[in-house]
Amino acid sequence: MELNITMTTPDENPIIRTSPARFMKGLVIIIIPLIVLGYITVFHWDDTASVPPPVSAPPPAPAAPDSTGAESSTSANAPAPAAASATAISIPAGAATQGNPSYTPDSITVSKGDVITVSNEDTVPHTVTSGSGPQDPNSAKLFDTSIIMAAESGEVDTATLEAGEYQYYCTVHPFMTGLITVQ
Numbered sequence: 797m798e799l800n801i802t803m804t805t806p807d808e809n810p811i812i813r814t815s816p817a818r819f820m821k822g823l824v825i826i827i828i829p830l831i832v833l834g835y836i837t838v839f840h841w842d843d844t845a846s847v848p849p850p851v852s853a854p855p856p857a858p859a860a861p862d863s864t865g866a867e868s869s870t871s872a873n874a875p876a877p878a879a880a881s882a883t884a885i886s887i888p889a890g891a892a893t894q895g896n897p898s899y900t901p902d903s904i905t906v907s908k909g910d911v912i913t914v915s916n917e918d919t920v921p922h923t924v925t926s927g928s929g930p931q932d933p934n935s936a937k938l939f940d941t942s943i944i945m946a947a948e949s950g951e952v953d954t955a956t957l958e959a960g961e962y963q964y965y966c967t968v969h970p971f972m973t974g975l976i977t978v979q
C-alpha cells in the first residue's frame with residue numbers, strides 16, 4: 797500500500813505565508829517589549845529587590861519601667877529592645893560590604909550567664925561565631941548563632957563561657973569580627 801503524504805499542492809509555496817511588511821510588524825511587536833524588559837533588568841535591577849526601611853525607634857509607648865514582661869506587641873518582627881541593654885549586638889545594614897561597620901558594638905562586655913541578642917538589621921544573612929576566623933581550629937566550638945537571616949535575630953548564651961575575652965566573626969563574611977568580654 798502506498799501513501800501520498802505531500803502536504804501542499806505543487807502550485808502552493810509551502811514556506812512564505814506572509815508578506816515582508818507583515819513579518820517586520822510582528823518582529824517589532826516582539827522586539828520592543830524585549831528592549832524595554834532588558835532596559836529594566838539592566839538598569840533597574842536593584843530596584844526589584846525590596847529593602848526594608850532602617851529600623852527606627854518603636855512607636856511611643858508609655859514610659860513604664862519594668863515593661864519587659866508586657867506582651868503587648870503583636871508584631872511578628874518586633875525590633876530588639878532599644879539600646880540601654882548591654883547584652884545586644886546589632887548587625888547594621890551594609891555590614892556585608894567590607895569596610896562598613898560590621899557589629900554594633902563590635903566589642904561588648906557582659907556578665908557570665910547573660911544571653912546576648914544578635915539582631916540582623918542587614919538584608920543578607922550573617923552569623924556570630926566564636927573564633928578569629930574560618931582558619932581558627934577552634935572556630936564555632938564555644939558559641940555559634942548559625943545563620944541569622946535578614947531582619948531576624950539569634951542568641952549567644954554566655955552561661956557556658958568562663959570569664960575572658962572571646963573573638964568572634966561572621967562565617968559568611970569572615971572580615972566581620974568582634975569581641976565579647978565575659979566578666
Ligand SMILES: [Cu+2]
Pocket residue numbers: 891892921922923966967968969972
Ligand atoms: Cu556576615
